[in-house]
Amino acid sequence: MVSVTRKLTLTVISALAFLTGTLSPPVYARADERPACEQNGITVYRNFPGAAFDSCAFSKDGTVEFVIRPEDKEINPSPWYAFRVVSNASRRLPVVLNYGRIKHRYLPDVNYDGHTWQPLNDAQVISNPDETRVQFSVALHPAHATTVAAQPLLAGADYRAWIDSLDSATVSTKEIGRSPLNNPLWRLTTAPKTHTLLLIGRQHPPETTGAIAMLAFMERLFAQDELAREFRQQVGILAYPLLNPDGVELGYWRHNTGSQDLNRDWGPFTQIETRSVASDIDEYLGEHATTLIKSIDFHSTWYEVFYTQEDATADNFPALLGNWMTEFERAMKTWRPDFALNRKPSHNADRPTAKSYFFERYGVASTTLEIGDATPDAYTGRYAQLAAESFMRVWLEQSR
Numbered sequence: 001m002v003s004v005t006r007k008l009t010l011t012v013i014s015a016l017a018f019l020t021g022t023l024s025p026p027v028y029a030r031a032d033e034r035p036a037c038e039q040n041g042i043t044v045y046r047n048f049p050g051a052a053f054d055s056c057a058f059s060k061d062g063t064v065e066f067v068i069r070p071e072d073k074e075i076n077p078s079p080w081y082a083f084r085v086v087s088n089a090s091r092r093l094p095v096v097l098n099y100g101r102i103k104h105r106y107l108p109d110v111n112y113d114g115h116t117w118q119p120l121n122d123a124q125v126i127s128n129p130d131e132t133r134v135q136f137s138v139a140l141h142p143a144h145a146t147t148v149a150a151q152p153l154l155a156g157a158d159y160r161a162w163i164d165s166l167d168s169a170t171v172s173t174k175e176i177g178r179s180p181l182n183n184p185l186w187r188l189t190t191a192p193k194t195h196t197l198l199l200i201g202r203q204h205p206p207e208t209t210g211a212i213a214m215l216a217f218m219e220r221l222f223a224q225d226e227l228a229r230e231f232r233q234q235v236g237i238l239a240y241p242l243l244n245p246d247g248v249e250l251g252y253w254r255h256n257t258g259s260q261d262l263n264r265d266w267g268p269f270t271q272i273e274t275r276s277v278a279s280d281i282d283e284y285l286g287e288h289a290t291t292l293i294k295s296i297d298f299h300s301t302w303y304e305v306f307y308t309q310e311d312a313t314a315d316n317f318p319a320l321l322g323n324w325m326t327e328f329e330r331a332m333k334t335w336r337p338d339f340a341l342n343r344k345p346s347h348n349a350d351r352p353t354a355k356s357y358f359f360e361r362y363g364v365a366s367t368t369l370e371i372g373d374a375t376p377d378a379y380t381g382r383y384a385q386l387a388a389e390s391f392m393r394v395w396l397e398q399s400r
């Protein structure tokens with residue numbers, strides 16, 4: 001068992017390193033190859049998936065200032081930015097991020113070699129008193145570009161590469177539709193069973209730590225050890241990992257190209273992305289005559305938190321949620337003895353979130369699993385693995 005666990009850990013960690021370290025060439029993204037601004041042999045580009053800023057300009061002292069603006073006016077304050085700099089000589093580039101009236105949120109991650117993301121720390125990023133403008137510097141080298149982003153990039157091509165790396169004997173992939181910008185909406189499934197676990201992710205483009213958690217969670221469910229095999233004998237997995245591919249490609253803060261927060265569209269269904277996924281879920285459940293046992297929607301916020309319903313309020317498998325939370329906390333404490341579960345039970349029937357929708361439509365406990373913006377990938381990976389393991393154990397125990 002120990003060797004199995006170790007092997008799984010390595011699989012996830014190496015997959016994470018691959019994902020977060022890869023700067024894939026744009027496959028279907030808007031690629032703007034024209035320089036956004038340039039001065040004295042330094043050129044700034046937004047020519048890759050996820051690249052975003054409103055404008056940039058050099059000052060006489062050589063500082064480059066970026067104006068960071070959201071895709072729409074009324075929006076959650078998650079100021080995303082990503083840009084690439086090419087230089088004809090080695091030097092340091094002073095950078096200013098000007099957020100207008102919005103406060104700085106994401107510490108920059110810098111990629112010098114095309115593989116490794118290095119987060120800057122608080123001491124390296126100087127902020128004005130109201131935190132609407134920050135300053136830092138990055139190194140430039142003539143041999144390679146320097147890429148700076150609000151979070152390590154994880155765009156459509158990275159998902160595609162991850163999906164292609166999965167064992168096709170265990171996991172089937174289907175494109176259930178296309179986004180308004182013609183990007184694929186993927187569905188991953190294991191063999192259909194009488195019970196189904198539903199997972200969705202990346203409704204909100206900047207939330208890459210939640211996306212990493214979702215991939216690690218799925219890898220654990222797809223594993224070939226006894227626990228995962230036995231679980232998959234009873235429960236089919238139905239997963240939609242990338243709900244907002246256009247927002248991800250365009251470096252949006254929150255919305256899709258229809259100016260909507262997709263996690264407020266579960267009910268109105270005014271958007272293609274949510275409508276496609278919701279109808280595909282209904283079709284899948286009907287076609288395979290299978291019952292949903294639970295849904296989990298992966299996000300990021302300032303810290304780890306589970307948004308759930310109150311215990312025993314779901315019509316189906318009412319004890320499952322509470323048992324999972326208890327078992328997860330126990331599992332985390334064996335790894336991090338000082339771990340304390342952060343769980344906020346509530347039900348906002350009037351807010352058309354995925355969480356409310358799955359609870360009301362299918363009578364299952366639905367959870368929003370949030371990872372901290374700055375939580376390291378290794379922690380996120382282990383946290384998500386333990387969340388998946390504890391869920392599988394709790395399910396198997398209650399079904400015996």
Ligand SMILES: [Zn+2]
Binds near residue numbers: 204207
């Ligand atoms: Zn979110």
